[in-house]
Amino acid sequence: MSTWPLLSLLIWLPILGGFAVLAAGPRLSRPLALAISLLVLLVSVPLYLAYDAGATGAATMQFVESHVWIDAINASYALGADGISVALIVLTAFVTVLVIVGAWGSISHRPHQYLAAFLILEGFMIGVFCALDALLFYVFFEGMLIPMFLIIGLWGGPNRVYATLKFFLYTFLGSVLMLIGLVYLYLQAGTFDLATLAQTPLSLSAQSWLFFAFLIAFAVKVPMFPVHTWLPDAHVEAPTGGSVILAAIMLKIGGYGFLRFSLPITPDAGHEWAWLVIAMSLIAIVYISFVALVQKDMKKLIAYSSIAHMGFVTLGIFVAFALLRENGNENATYLGLSGAMVQMISHGFVSGAMFTCVGVLYDRMHSRMIVDYGGVANVMPWFAAFMVLFAMANTGLPGTSGFVGEFMVILATFQYNGWLAALAATTLILAAAYTLWLVKRVLYGEVANDNVAALTDINAREAFVLGSFAFAVLLFGVWPAPLTTLMDNSVAQIAQLLLHSKLP
Amino acid sequence: MIFAHADLNLILPELVLVTGTLALLLFDLFARQNGRWMTHILAILLLVLAAASVLAQGMGLTASGWSGVYERDVLSAVLKLAIYGVSALCLLYARPYLADRRLWSGEFYLLVLFSVTGMSILVSAGSLVTVYLGLELMALSTYALVALDRDNRKASEAAIKYFVLGALASGILLYGLSMLYGASGTLDLGEIALALGGSQPTEPLMAFGLAFIIVGIAFKLGAAPFHMWLPDVYEGSPTAVTTFIGSAPKLAAFGMAWRLLDTSLGGLSEQWGDMLALLALASLAVGNLAALVQTNLKRMLAYSTVSHVGFLLLGLLHGGANGYAAALFYAIVYALMSAGAFGMILWLAREGFEAEEIDDFKGLNQRSPWAAFIMLLLMASLAGIPPLVGFFGKLVVLQAVIESGRLWLAIAAVIFAVIGAYYYLRVIKVMYFDQSTDERLIPATDTGLRIGLSANGLAQLGLGLFAGPLLAWCVRAFL
Numbered sequence: 011m012s013t014w015p016l017l018s019l020l021i022w023l024p025i026l027g028g029f030a031v032l033a034a035g036p037r038l039s040r041p042l043a044l045a046i047s048l049l050v051l052l053v054s055v056p057l058y059l060a061y062d063a064g065a066t067g068a069a070t071m072q073f074v075e076s077h078v079w080i081d082a083i084n085a086s087y088a089l090g091a092d093g094i095s096v097a098l099i100v101l102t103a104f105v106t107v108l109v110i111v112g113a114w115g116s117i118s119h120r121p122h123q124y125l126a127a128f129l130i131l132e133g134f135m136i137g138v139f140c141a142l143d144a145l146l147f148y149v150f151f152e153g154m155l156i157p158m159f160l161i162i163g164l165w166g167g168p169n170r171v172y173a174t175l176k177f178f179l180y181t182f183l184g185s186v187l188m189l190i191g192l193v194y195l196y197l198q199a200g201t202f203d204l205a206t207l208a209q210t211p212l213s214l215s216a217q218s219w220l221f222f223a224f225l226i227a228f229a230v231k232v233p234m235f236p237v238h239t240w241l242p243d244a245h246v247e248a249p250t251g252g253s254v255i256l257a258a259i260m261l262k263i264g265g266y267g268f269l270r271f272s273l274p275i276t277p278d279a280g281h282e283w284a285w286l287v288i289a290m291s292l293i294a295i296v297y298i299s300f301v302a303l304v305q306k307d308m309k310k311l312i313a314y315s316s317i318a319h320m321g322f323v324t325l326g327i328f329v330a331f332a333l334l335r336e337n338g339n340e341n342a343t344y345l346g347l348s349g350a351m352v353q354m355i356s357h358g359f360v361s362g363a364m365f366t367c368v369g370v371l372y373d374r375m376h377s378r379m380i381v382d383y384g385g386v387a388n389v390m391p392w393f394a395a396f397m398v399l400f401a402m403a404n405t406g407l408p409g410t411s412g413f414v415g416e417f418m419v420i421l422a423t424f425q426y427n428g429w430l431a432a433l434a435a436t437t438l439i440l441a442a443a444y445t446l447w448l449v450k451r452v453l454y455g456e457v458a459n460d461n462v463a464a465l466t467d468i469n470a471r472e473a474f475v476l477g478s479f480a481f482a483v484l485l486f487g488v489w490p491a492p493l494t495t496l497m498d499n500s501v502a503q504i505a506q507l508l509l510h511s512k513l514p
Numbered sequence: 515m516i517f518a519h520a521d522l523n524l525i526l527p528e529l530v531l532v533t534g535t536l537a538l539l540l541f542d543l544f545a546r547q548n549g550r551w552m553t554h555i556l557a558i559l560l561l562v563l564a565a566a567s568v569l570a571q572g573m574g575l576t577a578s579g580w581s582g583v584y585e586r587d588v589l590s591a592v593l594k595l596a597i598y599g600v601s602a603l604c605l606l607y608a609r610p611y612l613a614d615r616r617l618w619s620g621e622f623y624l625l626v627l628f629s630v631t632g633m634s635i636l637v638s639a640g641s642l643v644t645v646y647l648g649l650e651l652m653a654l655s656t657y658a659l660v661a662l663d664r665d666n667r668k669a670s671e672a673a674i675k676y677f678v679l680g681a682l683a684s685g686i687l688l689y690g691l692s693m694l695y696g697a698s699g700t701l702d703l704g705e706i707a708l709a710l711g712g713s714q715p716t717e718p719l720m721a722f723g724l725a726f727i728i729v730g731i732a733f734k735l736g737a738a739p740f741h742m743w744l745p746d747v748y749e750g751s752p753t754a755v756t757t758f759i760g761s762a763p764k765l766a767a768f769g770m771a772w773r774l775l776d777t778s779l780g781g782l783s784e785q786w787g788d789m790l791a792l793l794a795l796a797s798l799a800v801g802n803l804a805a806l807v808q809t810n811l812k813r814m815l816a817y818s819t820v821s822h823v824g825f826l827l828l829g830l831l832h833g834g835a836n837g838y839a840a841a842l843f844y845a846i847v848y849a850l851m852s853a854g855a856f857g858m859i860l861w862l863a864r865e866g867f868e869a870e871e872i873d874d875f876k877g878l879n880q881r882s883p884w885a886a887f888i889m890l891l892l893m894a895s896l897a898g899i900p901p902l903v904g905f906f907g908k909l910v911v912l913q914a915v916i917e918s919g920r921l922w923l924a925i926a927a928v929i930f931a932v933i934g935a936y937y938y939l940r941v942i943k944v945m946y947f948d949q950s951t952d953e954r955l956i957p958a959t960d961t962g963l964r965i966g967l968s969a970n971g972l973a974q975l976g977l978g979l980f981a982g983p984l985l986a987w988c989v990r991a992f993l
Contacts, residue, residue, distance in 0.1 A: 032883075082839070082985045083910065123883070145909075149900035156894055159939070163947045164879075171947055175939060182899075182935055186928035193913045193924075 016057050017073050017089040020099060021137045024050050024106070028129035031122055039122035040114055046129060047110045051103040061096050063496050068205070070500045071142070079146070085202045088142040093500035094269065094351055097493060098139045098262060101358045104482070105258045106132045108475045109251040112366060115471060116250065116373045117165060124165055128251060131157040135259050139266060144192045144202040147270070152185055154260065158252065166247040173240075173247035180240040184230035188271075191223030195275070208274035208507055211514040217279035224272045225287070231264030234324060235293045238317050245313035246378070250369025253309065257316050258362035262354045265323040269347075273327070274507040284331040287324055292433050294321030299440035303447070308371070308378050311448055312364045315404060318437060319357045319412075325434060326350030326419040333426050334509055342425040343508075347501045348494055349418025355493060356403075356411035356486060363400040363479035367393070370472050371452075374465055380451050384458025390467045394453045396476040401449045403483045405442040411486035524579040524586050526567045527594055528634050534560040535627040542620030550618060554609055557623040561602040561630070568594050573987075578640055582702045585640040585773075589842070589991040593637040593769045596846045600762045600853050601630050606966040607857040608754035610958045614865040617663055617752060625662075626758055629655035633762060637769030641701045642691045645770060649687070649734070652766055653680050656759050660751045672750025679733070679743040687730025693723030694778065706778035724782055727774055728789050734767045737793045737827060738800035741820045745804075748816035753863060753870065756812060757856035760819060761849040764826075768845040771830060772838060783833035790831035791923060797824030798930040805937045812870045814937060815855055818896060821934055822848050828927060829911040835992040837914035843988040844907040847895075847977070851904055854892045854970040860958075861885060861967055867954040872941060877950025885957045886945045888971030895974040897938040898931050903977040910985065 027046035031039045061072060074090040091099065109128055117124050134157070137150035155178055162174035196202055199210040212220070230237045241261075245253050272280055295318050302314035330346040333339045370393060371386070372378055387394035403410035406417075416437065424431035457463045468476065486493055522529065538560065542553045568591050576587045605626060612618040632651030639645040657680060661673035695701060697719045698709035710720070729740060736744040748756050775786055801821025808814035826848065829841030862869035862878075862885070869875070879886040895904035908931060915924045957964075977984060 078982070080906070080982045080985055082982070082989045083913065120879075123879075149905070152900045152905070156890075156899060159942070160946060163943060171943055175936070175943070178939060179932060179936060183929075183932045186932055187925070189909070190912065190916065190921075190924050190928060193909070193916050194921075196913065197917055 015075050016053065016060075017091060017136075017140045018075060019053055020050060020057070020103070021089075021133050021140070023053065023133070024129040024136070025133035028126040028133070031129060032126040034122060036120065036122045039125050043110050043125035043129060044107070047103070047107045047132070050132065051107050054100045054103040057091065058096055058100055058496075061091070061093065061496070063093055063499060066499050067503060070503045073140075074142070076142075079143070083145075083196070083202075084200060085145040086143050087146060088203065089140045090142045091140045092503070093497040094266070095139045097351070097355055097496055098259075098266060099136050101262075101355055102132060102135050102139070102259050104478075105254060105358060105362050108362070108366070108478055109254050111471060112254070112369065112475050113251050115469075116369065119165065124161070124249075124251070127157040127161050128255065131161070131255065135263070138263050142204050144195070144204055144207060146202075147204075148185070148189060148192060151263065151267075152182075155181060158256070158260070161252040162244060162248045165249040166252070168247075169243075170247040173243040176240045177244040180237070181230055184227045184237070187223045188227035191220045195220065204270065204274070209512075211512050212276070214278055214282065214513060217276040217512065218282065221272060221276040221279035221283055224267065224276065228264040228267040228272070229290070231267065232261055232320050232324060233264070233317060234287075234321070235290045235298065235317075238294070238298070241317060242310045242313040245316075245365075246307060246309045250365060250372065253365040253369070254362040257313075257365055258358040261316065261320055262358060265320065265327065265350065265354050268324065268327050269504055273504055276512075277331075277508050278511055278513055280328070280508075281331045281335045284328045287328040288332070288430065291321040291325035291328065292430065294318055295325070295434055295437050296440070299437060299444065302444045303440070306380055308368045308380055308448065308452070309365070311380075311444060312361065312368065315441065315444060316357070316361050318441065319353065319361070322353045322416055322419045322434070322437070323350045323357075326353065326415075326422060329419070329423050329426050329430075330505065331508065333422065334505065337426065339425055340505065342422045343505050344498075344501055345418050346422030347505060348497060349415050349422055351415075351497050351501065352411075352418060352486075352490060352493060353415025356415050356483070359479055359482045359486070360400060360403045360410075360412050363396075363476065363483065364404060366475055366479065367397045367400060370468060370476075375461055380448065382459070383452040383462060385453070385455050386462060386465065387453040388457050389463060389465045392473065393468045393476075396468075396480055397453060398449060399480055400483065401445045403487070404445045406438055409484070409487050411483050411490070413487060414490045521579040523571065524577055524584060526571055527564045528631060528638075530564045530567050531560065531627060531631045531634060534563065535624060535631065538627070539620070539624055542624070545620075550620070553620050553623055554605070557627060558602050558605050560627065561598045561605070564634075565595050565598040568598075582704070583639075583641040583644045585638050587991070588987075588993070589769065589772070590638040592842065592846075592987050592991050593765050594634055596849060597630060597633050597637070597762045597765050600765070600849045601626060601758065603853050603857070603966050603970060604754075604758040604761060606962045607757055607853070607860045610960040610963055611752070611754045611860045611863055614863075615663065615752070617754075622659070622662060622754075625655045625659045629659070629758075630762065633766035636766045639770070639773055640703055642695060642703070643701055645773065646684075646688060646691065648766075649770060650684060652763060653684065656763065659755045659758065660747060662755060663752045666752075668750045669752060672747045675743055675750075676747045683730055683733030683740070686726050686733065690723050690726025690730055693719050693726065697723060703773055703778040707780055710779070710781055720782070724779060724786060725789075727779070728786060728793075731767065731771045731774065732793050735764065735771070735823045735826070736820055737823045738796040738820055741797065741800065744820060745813050745816040748819070749810060749813045753812065753856060753859050753868070757853055757860060760815070760856055761853040764823070764852070765845050765849050768826065768830075768841060775830070776833075776838065780833075787831045787833050787918070790827045791920065794824045794827035794831060795923065795926060797821060797827065798927060802930045802934040806933065808937070809872055810870055811859060811872050811875070811941070812856070814872065815852070818934065818937070819852065821930065822896075824930075825908060825911050825927065828915050828923065832914040832918040834914075834918075835989070836917060838992045839985070839988040840910035840914040842991055843985055844911050846984065846988070847903050847907040850970065850973060851892055851896050854888075854967060854974070855896065857963070857967050857970060858885070858889050858892065861963060862955060862957055864954065864956075864958065869955070872944055874952065874955065875941060875944050876948040876952065876955070878945040878955060880950045881955050882957045884968070888967055889945060890942055891971040891974045893938040893941050895978070897935040899935070901978045902974045903981060904974065906978060906981040906985070
């Protein structure tokens, strides 16, 4: 194993780099930001290569760094990555590069601040994915709010102030209750170390309170059905890069939080309340899909489809509880958890790509309304090819990455309850309906108006961004093995924690 | 009374302050207006020297002197260092503002230094007399400071208000102290605790004494419902003075509260714990809700002070070392944030432009990204967003509250913190998202102020990322 503190490097390189970009000023900022983001991606490669996917048990957590941080409250600067973290870190580094390339031509207002905000955000997000200390996790988790608040508020659409305040306060309210839960846990266990917290015995009522504290925080982030209303607003108003990061990475932090906190720390309460989360997930999948169907704004439509797709993540995670504790079906449990993970990664690519597509159109027409478009394929054939591909991935067409995760989750759910699986499977029809209808109205038909007729096809920079997304979507669609082998043992390790009752 | 050498060594910081201040008084008398620079620099140096003398005594020195009226312990050392440091920052920030308004006089420095001397005595008080002596020296100097701009009606009104209500509070506190003396028969704080060992809190004398003392402390800290003076005084005072009275005195008041409540009334912690819980809850509610609707930044920060005092009381009410350490940490962090936030107004204010309306900050990011960034750090820290140090203050306080078994209070506190986040965010919003309309919005170029404020803002980040050492000292203060 490498002796370099790779994870620290991955966290602090973009954060310090962000400040350097800020200092560099508008003109130098673009190449500098690109160089830093590429460097981060480069550093994440050895992380992937050096990760030993064959390790089992506690050894799945690798690259561990641990230093005393705040002695008085026994908090440590502890980092580590298992297969799940590695996958998400590489995704973060990859998407950030694309966002920075994407901003090259489309952001002209204070570009250095824009790029710096994204780099700092990247550091915080990577920090979230490898924190092994609950307090450190919380610091990174909350630290993301300020850069995102500025990104939406400074470079967003007309109603950006409302959207960004809503985003901030919603997330903040959700997470402060989790903070109380973490402090309570600390007082029980005397440490913020996640591995120790996972072993601390807790009564069912204490677990239930904690479970809901976590649920509120992460459900807002995912977002799950009743607390999702900030997302469409935030997405609609955010600049393209903000939407891409929000959908591709920040939503994943909610799902990741469930895996790292709810599952290991409150397994018994999780089992007790799994029905609630499963119900919320199914509502997200079915009801939100219908909501997506009637949207007039492209970004809103994709935002709602994100909520529906993230429903599969939470469904996969929580059906695992029911499967393992009630049926003892370990294989199906792994399938559900792995499916949730694959879905997270895949949705990162697909939603990022879809938002980039809308961004490409928006840069040209300054409208997100579906009615303003029509027949775009006639004037932008290359763009249309990409968008159709991503639309197919969004509907979960076999051969794209969107299919793999959903299929795994549906299979797992089927082994628990056929009816629930049937409900979940409606997404295959509903997602196809809203996505294809969007494609039909925007891309096909006669050229709708003069503005559309004047559109020019994507340039090399945009082609590079969309091409990179397309590569990933197809790669993991036809060959998801690298992803699943990377995460298999880590998922198994989490499932073991799940099985283990913590009642005193 | 025979003064031993050891006794003199014990009060070294106060000796340095008093002799230095008197010398400065003479110097300023003979210095011309263009010698005022020297006064400015010497006053700051004097505070640095006083801090150095605290360090020279040794941080860990624990002793009681002058027949027990003076206590030197880790708590007093930590508080003194913080008070001197924050006061020095305030002096640094105040100069350009005062010079612009022809208020740049030697009196400002002298009054601040006398007030600091008072605070210094207050946090080292070992007897009821010293408590009152220190408190009055601190308070009287600040009343005069508020009236520094004597031709300004608003400032004069604020000064009168501050004086009348402050005197009332001192009177109430004194009344409480006299009852305490009556009940225990001694002035020494430690001996009071021993004398009261067996007495019941239900005895009328004790119950009234405790209630009066709590009210006096709440008045001085500005806890709701005894906060009415605070917004008017903060808004009416010259901003340079607000910066000072909004920061360092809170540290001294914390020291006083701890000496009275824990050292002498520790046996009644259950009683005063519940009283403080009510005060804390009221302060959080009143402070945060009232701050939401303010358009004047000074007034908004005044109400936010009330809410932060609520958090400080939450730490105090735990009644154990952890809670006190949390409250001390919070007080120090708050004093720094508050000095910085008011300092930002000083940075932007110029002659004829007070920069004290929130809208005055419109588009600051376009005018001066650096100033906007510093304000962003300060506001985010006040709102308690990690990784800034304000978050860690809230964290340790919440920990103490949950440990004391008052979970509902912790939940109420965080919900009010979320409400509070809104008005801090509004300042960030105005700076970053709005277009600049006022041509006068240009930060002052005074080097000392710029460096001081930049350090103050970055300290929010630095102390947050490395919260360990400061917190460790706060814990040591109550070992």
